[in-house]
Amino acid sequence: MGISTINHFRNLFNDVGVDRIFVKILASKQDNDKNQIVLASQLEGLINAFPVRETRLREPSSSTKKRKSAAGRPITEAHLNYFWLDQNGNRYHAPDTKLIEYFQYPEARLSGFIKGCEWAPAAIRRTKQAAFGKRILGIGANRAGEIFGLLLSERDDRLVSEFPELAPSGISGVLGILNVTGDTTATPQEQLTGELRAIVAAGWHASVRNKGGTLVPFKGNQGAGYTLEALLGVETNALKEPDAYGHEIKSFRGNKISLMTPTADMGAEGDLTFRDFMMTYGWDGKKDDGSRRFTGVHRAGKPSTSTRYQLEVSGLDLKSGEFSDKPDEIFVGITDPELGTFIGG
DNA sequence: ATAATAGTTTTCCACCACAG
DNA sequence: CTGTGGTGGAAAACTATTAT
Numbered sequence: 295m296g297i298s299t300i301n302h303f304r305n306l307f308n309d310v311g312v313d314r315i316f317v318k319i320l321a322s323k324q325d326n327d328k329n330q331i332v333l334a335s336q337l338e339g340l341i342n343a344f345p346v347r348e349t350r351l352r353e354p355s356s357s358t359k360k361r362k363s364a365a366g367r368p369i370t371e372a373h374l375n376y377f378w379l380d381q382n383g384n385r386y387h388a389p390d391t392k393l394i395e396y397f398q399y400p401e402a403r404l405s406g407f408i409k410g411c412e413w414a415p416a417a418i419r420r421t422k423q424a425a426f427g428k429r430i431l432g433i434g435a436n437r438a439g440e441i442f443g444l445l446l447s448e449r450d451d452r453l454v455s456e457f458p459e460l461a462p463s464g465i466s467g468v469l470g471i472l473n474v475t476g477d478t479t480a481t482p483q484e485q486l487t488g489e490l491r492a493i494v495a496a497g498w499h500a501s502v503r504n505k506g507g508t509l510v511p512f513k514g515n516q517g518a519g520y521t522l523e524a525l526l527g528v529e530t531n532a533l534k535e536p537d538a539y540g541h542e543i544k545s546f547r548g549n550k551i552s553l554m555t556p557t558a559d560m561g562a563e564g565d566l567t568f569r570d571f572m573m574t575y576g577w578d579g580k581k582d583d584g585s586r587r588f589t590g591v592h593r594a595g596k597p598s599t600s601t602r603y604q605l606e607v608s609g610l611d612l613k614s615g616e617f618s619d620k621p622d623e624i625f626v627g628i629t630d631p632e633l634g635t636f637i638g639g
Numbered sequence: 640a641t642a643a644t645a646g647t648t649t650t651c652c653a654c655c656a657c658a659g
Numbered sequence: 660c661t662g663t664g665g666t667g668g669a670a671a672a673c674t675a676t677t678a679t
Contacts, residue, residue, distance in 0.1 A: 321652055328662065467650065
């Protein structure tokens with residue numbers, strides 16, 4: 295009964311494809327179904343560690359009557375594809391699990407992990423937690439973007455009383471890190487660079503992609519990136535999730551690199567349908583085949599010679615490299631400086 | 640220069656009002 | 660009742676200031 299060794303604990307995570315476990319020693323009267331689990335002071339680092347399905351900004355209105363609220367900044371919710379693991383390795387989906395950032399404190403907490411879930415550990419419930427003594431929560435994500443949580447308790451799991459010292463996660467003081475394979479204390483960067491070195495040392499590789507777990511030949515521009523991901527064991531995906539060890543893998547040749555694929559949700563591009571947008575702001579393709587184009591390199595502060603449009607960056611001090619502390623000022627968008635219209639951002 | 644002390648900020652825990 | 664969105668505060672961790 296119970297989990298008594300660290301290897302048993304690691305194996306349960308290994309079985310679901312997790313390679314790094316984040317560990318929090320839970321507070322004795324906190325961290326339950328009612329008092330959300332505090333993980334960090336900001337979402338930022340957590341989002342790298344735990345792939346997020348969807349982030350939503352909540353309307354800032356909710357708290358304007360409260361004295362302290364810095365009106366205007368919305369509470370951010372990051373939805374997770376979360377599962378509870380039991381000690382036998384069974385998984386139970388908790389579909390409503392999310393990270394909520396309360397910026398004004400600041401605090402990021404895990405919440406909603408009971409709702410709609412078939413089974414959850416009794417020790418996470420406020421009314422029962424006292425009986426379990428010390429509790430330790432392990433959370434980890436696999437490369438398919440699934441996140442698993444396993445709760446140990448002093449009462450049921452011998453491991454709790456002899457839990458090893460943990461390497462700091464770098465995300466917050468409460469979260470430690472435990473590697474599932476190899477050295478328990480190597481940092482994610484070390485693991486990743488280790489794997490990259492091994493891949494480089496192996497010489498040239500054929501262009502492939504990882505499709506549903508198997509490597510298939512691939513021809514095309516994205517080949518370099520796909521191949522690298524595949525060799526790292528990452529399936530080709532268009533998810534906006536980090537690829538491995540909490541890092542997004544990028545490869546490039548030439549001198550341009552895209553860190554993200556943006557689709558504007560503000561301005562005209564957000565308001566209009568795709569067709570309307572292209573008809574209004576695009577132009578005819580040169581081939582005269584009826585196509586419409588909206589393309590081109592746009593640089594901040596000076597209009598593009600071909601389109602007249604201009605990229606605007608605000609909320610970033612170009613001299614100091616510091617971002618504005620007012621989040622709604624931080625912004626990248628395209629405008630038409632002649633007409634003063636806001637095309638997208 | 641170093642140690643002692645005071646002041647400030649950050650981190651984390653405890654608890655609660657209230658809506659559904 | 661449960662879960663969300665909040666508050667307050669202790670303690671730790673920094674910084675600044677003053678005494679030795």
